[in-house]
Amino acid sequence: MNNAATPAREVRINLFGGFRQFHDQPAISIEIERSATVATLRGRIAELFEDDANARALLKASAFATDRRVLGEDEGIPADEELALLPPVCGG
Amino acid sequence: MNIHVGTTDQPLDAAAALEFCAAPGHGAVDLFIGRVRDFNQGKPVLGVSYDLHEALCRNVFRELAEETVAQWGSDTRLWLTHRHGRLDVGEASVIAAASSPHRDEAFRACRQLVEQMKHRAPIWKQEHYTDGDSEWVQGHALCSHG
Numbered sequence: 001m002n003n004a005a006t007p008a009r010e011v012r013i014n015l016f017g018g019f020r021q022f023h024d025q026p027a028i029s030i031e032i033e034r035s036a037t038v039a040t041l042r043g044r045i046a047e048l049f050e051d052d053a054n055a056r057a058l059l060k061a062s063a064f065a066t067d068r069r070v071l072g073e074d075e076g077i078p079a080d081e082e083l084a085l086l087p088p089v090c091g092g
Numbered sequence: 093m094n095i096h097v098g099t100t101d102q103p104l105d106a107a108a109a110l111e112f113c114a115a116p117g118h119g120a121v122d123l124f125i126g127r128v129r130d131f132n133q134g135k136p137v138l139g140v141s142y143d144l145h146e147a148l149c150r151n152v153f154r155e156l157a158e159e160t161v162a163q164w165g166s167d168t169r170l171w172l173t174h175r176h177g178r179l180d181v182g183e184a185s186v187i188a189a190a191s192s193p194h195r196d197e198a199f200r201a202c203r204q205l206v207e208q209m210k211h212r213a214p215i216w217k218q219e220h221y222t223d224g225d226s227e228w229v230q231g232h233a234l235c236s237h238g
Contacts, residue, residue: 016143016145017228090230
């Protein structure tokens with residue numbers, strides 16, 4: 001049997017700022033194909049918030065990052081690194 | 093090392109920033125202190141809770157400081173620290189300092205560091221109002237996708 005799909009893995013995404021009001025845990029875990037991009041991950045998280053237009057709007061304006069850098073939309077999901085979902089920032 | 097960056101849940105120390113930026117050849121030190129104010133967007137504010145991504149924040153602070161040094165001179169000394177957790181009105185949330193031989197570079201370097209921090213550092217604030225309500229403040233998007 002030939003299964004064309006790449007194996008899945010679990011990715012942990014830490015939540016910050018305004019996302020804390022949309023989810024009762026500090027992080028979400030999603031099983032996603034190893035070949036998935038950031039854009040794919042964004043779509044999967046949007047499904048989790050399908051009943052919450054405010055959360056989806058915030059997701060659209062948010063970036064994904066590792067501990068070291070912000071990721072581009074077409075990049076693959078880095079292996080063995082936790083991700084963070086970063087809403088628009090406002091330090092100071 | 094002419095750059096100091098950090099995040100903390102403890103009160104910030106302006107004297108430490110000035111001491112770090114002291115150098116015999118530097119005739120100018122510019123110090124910026126950001127403090128929690130008691131009014132924003134028409135509502136009286138009791139305090140602000142700051143949330144930040146510590147590891148990424150330190151990396152971004154260092155990147156911003158290195159860019160600032162590259163812009164205003166390799167001998168520029170820079171300090172940037174940001175607090176997190178719940179702060180009351182009047183408490184310092186951020187301290188930035190820059191020193192250089194002359195004032196123009198010190199002013200500009202300090203301003204660049206603060207403005208870039210506000211636009212690029214992974215920090216969020218939730219304001220707490222006197223009516224008991226709380227709101228996450230809107231900010232600058234880090235992403236550029238459609």
